[in-house]
Amino acid sequence: AQSVAQPEDQVNVAEGNPLTVKCTYSVSGNPYLFWYVQYPNRGLQFLLKYITGDNLVKGSYGFEAEFNKSQTSFHLKKPSALVSDSALYFCAVRDMTGFKTIFGAGTRLFVKA
Amino acid sequence: DAGVIQSPRHEVTEMGQEVTLRCKPISGHDYLFWYRQTMMRGLELLIYFNNNVPIDDSGMPEDRFSAKMPNASFSTLKIQPSEPRDSAVYFCASSPLGRETQYFGPGTRLLVL
Numbered sequence: 010a011q012s013v014a015q016p017e018d019q020v021n022v023a024e025g026n027p028l029t030v031k032c033t034y035s036v037s038g039n040p041y042l043f044w045y046v047q048y049p050n051r052g053l054q055f056l057l058k059y060i061t062g063d064n065l066v067k068g069s070y071g072f073e074a075e076f077n078k079s080q081t082s083f084h085l086k087k088p089s090a091l092v093s094d095s096a097l098y099f100c101a102v103r104d105m106t107g108f109k110t111i112f113g114a115g116t117r118l119f120v121k122a
Numbered sequence: 123d124a125g126v127i128q129s130p131r132h133e134v135t136e137m138g139q140e141v142t143l144r145c146k147p148i149s150g151h152d153y154l155f156w157y158r159q160t161m162m163r164g165l166e167l168l169i170y171f172n173n174n175v176p177i178d179d180s181g182m183p184e185d186r187f188s189a190k191m192p193n194a195s196f197s198t199l200k201i202q203p204s205e206p207r208d209s210a211v212y213f214c215a216s217s218p219l220g221r222e223t224q225y226f227g228p229g230t231r232l233l234v235l
Contacts (some may be wrong), residue, residue, distance in 0.1 A: 041222065043223070045226075050229075051229075052126070052213055052226030052227050052228050052229050052230075053165075053213070053224075053226040054226070055223045055224070055225070058222065060222070060225060070159060084210075093229065099165065100124075101124075105159070107169060108153065108170065108177065108178070109170070109178060110224065111167075112164065112165040113164075114164045115164060115165070
């Protein structure tokens with residue numbers, strides 16, 4: 010069965026510093042991996058995805074994620090955090106044979122000015 | 123396109139009442155998903171449709187929940203009778219292919235008293 014883990018409930022970072030939000034996954038076969046962001050009282054918004062190809066994926070708002078097959082990880086990164094990046098971030102995984110996406114529990118990011 | 127539209131945005135009802143949540147997916151999208159989000163359980167997939175046909179309803183918590191998609195532009199999620207533990211935010215999402223990005227609506231915040 011596929012699963013995704015976000016080991017940190019919350020990440021705190023100062024504005025201008027780099028940020029990392031961690032995600033590990035378990036899936037049979039090759040995964041489709043996603044990051045979504047949720048702002049207060051809003052639905053989830055797509056940030057980026059990994060399907061195949063280059064292990065470093067670039068997405069919206071300056072975010073990027075690195076796919077590491079040996080560590081089964083897909084960490085979200087940004088070189089310089091903004092206060093406006095403060096939100097709830099979800100990692101998600103889908104296997105190539107199915108259509109069901111499994112979401113992690115979410116990591117709340119606080120960026121302090 | 124207006125994106126995924128959900129109504130109502132907020133619903134307050136009393137235990138035992140019937141609740142109907144509505145969703146209009148993005149035009150041309152083949153897949154529609156219903157999710158429930160709570161603090162305790164995170165984001166859970168309830169059911170998804172492909173071309174108006176329910177494909178996987180294994181996430182529907184119990185018989186009190188039912189979902190329909192009578193046409194490509196409309197879906198409903200019904201709870202009858204409602205219970206306080208059904209209080210949550212319910213999201214509808216649609217996808218053009220089913221394997222990749224999902225587009226979420228703003229959600230319906232349900233409170234059952």
